[in-house]
Amino acid sequence: MGTRSNQEEEREIENPHHIEEGSVAMDEELNRIAPWRKQITVRGLIASFFIGIIYSVIVMKLNLTTGLVPNLNVSAALLGFVFIRIWTKILAKAKIVSTPFTRQENTIIQTCAVACYSIAVGGGFGSYLLGLNRRTYEQAGVDTPGNTPGSTKEPAIGWMTAFLFVTSFVGLLALVPIRKIMIIDYKLTYPSGTATAVLINGFHTPKGDVMAKKQVHGFVKFFAASFVWAFFQWFFTGGDNCGFVQFPTFGLQAWRNSFYFDFSMTYVGAGMICSHLVNLSLLLGAVVSWGIMWPLIKGLKGEWFPASIPESSMKSLNGYKVFISIALILGDGFYNFVKVLYFTATNIHANMKKKDLNNTFSDNQKQLPLDDLRRNEMFARENIPIWLACTGGPLCACSLGRKK
Numbered sequence: 195m196g197t198r199s200n201q202e203e204e205r206e207i208e209n210p211h212h213i214e215e216g217s218v219a220m221d222e223e224l225n226r227i228a229p230w231r232k233q234i235t236v237r238g239l240i241a242s243f244f245i246g247i248i249y250s251v252i253v254m255k256l257n258l259t260t261g262l263v264p265n266l267n268v269s270a271a272l273l274g275f276v277f278i279r280i281w282t283k284i285l286a287k288a289k290i291v292s293t294p295f296t297r298q299e300n301t302i303i304q305t306c307a308v309a310c311y312s313i314a315v316g317g318g319f320g321s322y323l324l325g326l327n328r329r330t331y332e333q334a335g336v337d338t339p340g341n342t343p344g345s346t347k348e349p350a351i352g353w354m355t356a357f358l359f360v361t362s363f364v365g366l367l368a369l370v371p372i373r374k375i376m377i378i379d380y381k382l383t384y385p386s387g388t389a390t391a392v393l394i395n396g397f398h399t400p401k402g403d404v405m406a407k408k409q410v411h412g413f414v415k416f417f418a419a420s421f422v423w424a425f426f427q428w429f430f431t432g433g434d435n436c437g438f439v440q441f442p443t444f445g446l447q448a449w450r451n452s453f454y455f456d457f458s459m460t461y462v463g464a465g466m467i468c469s470h471l472v473n474l475s476l477l478l479g480a481v482v483s484w485g486i487m488w489p490l491i492k493g494l495k496g497e498w499f500p501a502s503i504p505e506s507s508m509k510s511l512n513g514y515k516v517f518i519s520i521a522l523i524l525g526d527g528f529y530n531f532v533k534v535l536y537f538t539a540t541n542i543h544a545n546m547k548k549k550d551l552n553n554t555f556s557d558n559q560k561q562l563p564l565d566d567l568r569r570n571e572m573f574a575r576e577n578i579p580i581w582l583a584c585t586g587g588p589l590c591a592c593s594l595g596r597k598k
Contacts, residue, residue, distance in 0.1 A: 228296070228298070230298075233296070233298040233299055233302055234302055235293070235299060235302075237278060237292075238274075238278070238299050238302050238303045238306075239306065241274055241277040241278060241281070241307075242274065242302070242303045242304075242305075242306030242307045242310070243306075243310075244277070245273050245274060245277065245303070245307040245310075246306065246309070246310025246311060247310070248273075249266055249270065249307060249308075249310065249311035249314075250310055250311045250313075250314040252266075252311070253266070253311045253314055254314055255460060256460060256464060257314075257315055257319075257320035258320050259460065260460075260461060262464055262468060262472075263315050264464060264468065265386050265467075266308070266311065267304060267308055267386050267387070267389070267390045268386075268389055268390055268393055269413075270303075270304045270307040270308055271300060271301075271303075271304040271390050271397075272393070272397075272406070272409055272410070272413070273307075274303030274304050275295075275300055275394070275397045275406055276406065276410050277303070278299070278303070279295070279403070279406070282295060295398075296398070297394050297395060297398045300394050300397065300398070301390075301391075301394060304390060304394070309362075313358055313362060323349075323354065323357075326345075326346060326347040326348075327346060327347070327348050327349060328346045328348065330346075331345070331346045334508060335507065335508065335509070338508060338509070366578075367578075367582070370577070370578045370582075371584075373577065374577075379545070420459040420463075423457075423459060424458070427457060427458075438456075438457040439456060439457075439458070440456065441454055441455045441456070441457060442454050443455040451484055451485065451488075451489060452484050453484065453485070483515070483519075487518075488515065491511060491514050492505070492511055495511075498514075499511065499513070499514075
């Protein structure tokens with residue numbers, strides 16, 4: 195520790211201007227970054243609009259089939275970079291001068307595109323939002339306990355847009371007060387955001403175009419293969435239970451118990467993104483439920499549930515499937531919630547204790563490097579005012595309560 199400090203002091207004596215040069219370079223970087231109003235461009239909004247539409251369709255397909263939606267932040271940043279690069283090259287060939295494409299604009303495109311498909315996933319389009327209509331009420335059973343008459347609401351663009359607008363801003367405004375605490379004070383690592391930032395920084399370098407071309411080439415190659423395969427399957431599909439959609443790989447008896455292979459590349463891609471632990475857990479759950487539990491419960495028809503009602507009813511076999519699965523998910527989710535809450539509180543307490551100790555022994559307190567201080571200044575320079583978060587949150591909550 196002492197040797198290292200002496201070496202650093204010797205370097206400073208030999209080159210006394212290197213600290214000042216680094217400070218000047220960082221100041222130039224701070225001044226070069228445009229305000230957030232100039233980072234939001236028309237071309238960026240158009241790019242994020244189209245990328246958001248594409249990803250919304252993809253995640254809705256995944257949400258309604260597998261129920262697993264992977265993180266698409268990195269690919270959204272890649273597509274945003276490619277879209278604007280093509281845009282600028284077309285304008286350059288037409289001899290039209292365009293503004294430089296910056297990291298910040300790339301981040302805006304990626305953020306807007308992710309916000310679009312996040313609303314499609316978290317807005318309830320694959321679960322509760324479209325299940326409020328009259329048809330779902332009748333399918334659940336008019337006489338079913340808890341299925342209250344008059345509790346339906348038909349889908350409409352007006353109220354659904356207002357509902358999603360309010361619910362989305364509630365989460366945004368709730369994060370404003372803890373933004374600085376989580377990122378600057380406690381330096382929490384966000385793997386997805388960090389990976390996206392590293393990718394975007396790599397794009398906007400002298401070798402960024404070469405790396406982007408390689409990634410786009412691989413993206414287009416596998417995209418074309420998936421598209422051609424899906425088009426090929428279409429010729430052999432005569433219905434929902436025909437062709438490669440439900441291929442009886444393990445025989446007809448296993449096919450009757452829903453053990454077949456679906457050659458859809460959507461499921462293959464989702465399995466490649468998810469970790470092997472998730473895939474193995476899903477496989478174990480499928481074997482235990484569809485291979486053992488449901489056939490045994492189905493054999494108790496007339497004893498455990500009435501034989502006169504269809505199996506799709508919540509009072510029949512489907513009720514066992516739904517409630518057992520939900521109980522398992524909620525139990526494990528509550529355990530993870532308590533665990534995360536405990537470790538978060540422990541880390542916050544340890545950091546606060548460490549900060550108090552450093553304040554007590556101020557002579558031994560380690561100062562942050564100059565680069566980190568500049569980055570923190572850049573991060574905190576522009577933000578949403580606290581008063582807007584404090585007033586906007588209750589207003590959104592009141593609006594949401596009134597809509598209900």
